[in-house]
Amino acid sequence: MTDIVDVPPATGTALIETVTTPDGPFTILEANGAVLASGWTSDLAAILDRLRPAARPARVIDGRTDAAAAVTAYYAGDLAAIEAVPVRQTGTAMQSAGWQALRRIAPGEPLTYTGFAAALGSPGAVRAAASVCARNAAALFVPCHRVLRTGGALGGFAWGTEVKQSLLAREAELRG
Numbered sequence: 001m002t003d004i005v006d007v008p009p010a011t012g013t014a015l016i017e018t019v020t021t022p023d024g025p026f027t028i029l030e031a032n033g034a035v036l037a038s039g040w041t042s043d044l045a046a047i048l049d050r051l052r053p054a055a056r057p058a059r060v061i062d063g064r065t066d067a068a069a070a071v072t073a074y075y076a077g078d079l080a081a082i083e084a085v086p087v088r089q090t091g092t093a094m095q096s097a098g099w100q101a102l103r104r105i106a107p108g109e110p111l112t113y114t115g116f117a118a119a120l121g122s123p124g125a126v127r128a129a130a131s132v133c134a135r136n137a138a139a140l141f142v143p144c145h146r147v148l149r150t151g152g153a154l155g156g157f158a159w160g161t162e163v164k165q166s167l168l169a170r171e172a173e174l175r176g
Contacts, residue, residue: 016065036089037050075170105147109175
């Protein structure tokens with residue numbers, strides 16, 4: 001698994017690429033080989049809105065991203081393909097630790113928000129753990145979809161609960 005790098009924001013040029021998936025168009029914003037933001041949309045503005053203004057690249061151009069192959073492989077059944085994709089997100093120390101922890105949740109073995117908070121070493125910080133998921137810009141590569149409400153309810157997901165359910169079902173089927 002590639003670590004999340006917490007570095008100053010990209011200020012140069014980023015590539016954007018949209019690939020077709022069974023869950024709809026999936027767009028990747030990548031700079032210097034690391035995913036900055038991604039999600040199930042073809043709308044550039046929706047992807048850029050996942051980033052804090054100071055973390056947005058100065059320029060975005062259409063191009064081939066390194067991460068697109070991992071998305072294709074994931075949807076073809078190689079759930080581990082997304083683990084090696086470098087991700088660059090900026091945030092607080094807790095957010096960075098949370099994004100790292102999300103990458104350690106095994107496909108097909110989701111955690112509850114309570115379990116995720118415990119994995120972060122703060123079992124009482126359920127709201128903070130949920131906030132880490134909500135502020136994740138690199139959907140799929142940092143698999144926040146693997147965190148559920150107590151009792152197994154889906155909870156929220158920036159790209160829609162239908163996509164979250166589809167991802168969880170795919171991972172459970174391929175792991176089972």
